Amino acid sequence: MKKRDVGDHENKCSKEHMRLLLKKVDDINARLQHQPSERCKFMWRIENWSETLENAKRKQTTDLHSSAFYTGYPGYKLCMRIHPDDCTSGYVGVYLVIMKGDFDHQLRWPFPYSYRLTVIDQQPDGNNVSIWFDPTAPGAESSFERKTHELKSLGLGCGRTKFISHLDLTKRAYIRDDSLLVRAEILIKK
Template identity: 35%
Template sequence: MDELEAQLRQQQQQLQLKDAALADLEMRLAAQEMARYDGTILWKISGFEAKKREAISGQTTSLYSPAFYSGPCGYKMCARIYPNGDGIGKGTHISLFFVIMRGHYDALLPWPFTQKVTLMMIDQNQTHKEHILDAFRPDSSSSSFKRPTTEMNIASGCPLFLPLERLHSRQRGYLKDDTIFVKIIVDTDGLSAYTDMNPNQLGVGYP
């Protein structure tokens, strides 16, 4: 009986490991299906007030968006948001940043990253929309835009992106139904032809 129970426990552990691996695979596939390859991402963040409370308490101070790309073989990127601010914006603003991630095709891309980046908070009002915009050209001397040597570079962006008091303005619709929408636009003009190639042309799969 002891031997049978040991075998049963071993089988249960193997099943748990397989379930975890399957869940991880499903999550990766879902992220792949959501990925954009045109240098833009529209990021929906639901349950924002709870996320802001978690940020205030220090439980979870920031959130990362799904990855997006400047092309099928282009730069891998994401957004990072601090619902209760970061640095000089902590406690008073939403802070929004842009992040370069390590990608499969970095060896084919020009470095440092020099493409113009536009950060946006979408005004959800049906009329008289007033989106929040902040755009910048990367500093070529900053480590944030060098070829990544870890999973992601240091984020760069705007710590004073949107005052928290303005987020709740009745005249604007930045927060509706406890949901905000963030958009990032990366200018893809002038990028190497490699970034627009289908990975099959290079003999490799999608990242």
């Protein structure tokens, strides 16, 4: 093989290898765009559960709100809401609430991310109770609109009225040290 032929061969191979490498990078980027790239998790510890539940059964407390949290920077401002004795009596209701936030003008509306709400089983072989929610599901849109007034920012939210029964809470270690743990996990797609 002549020196010139070797040079041409190396040039062709280099270009082909570079083309294959760039195609592989493009394939990886395309896959990443269709997968959640970030998860925002918020854990809420509700202490004095027995007293909270008794107050709810006597209609002294109808619901509780967690502290607010953001999905990122900039991000959506959210909180969790729980009904210790929801409308259907005998059940705990758990919800995610969209709040008026500092970055709302920079974000896409309505809130676009799927999320999971979980009541944590606080024993080593935990049997958590989780439910996934899709904000694009029919009927959910109004719960995920941008909030325009601070006073109305603690809306109903979106979740499940019959999330877990009071009876099921006692079957495993959902209540430990008189505390209930509830987690929100938001799947952020870039």
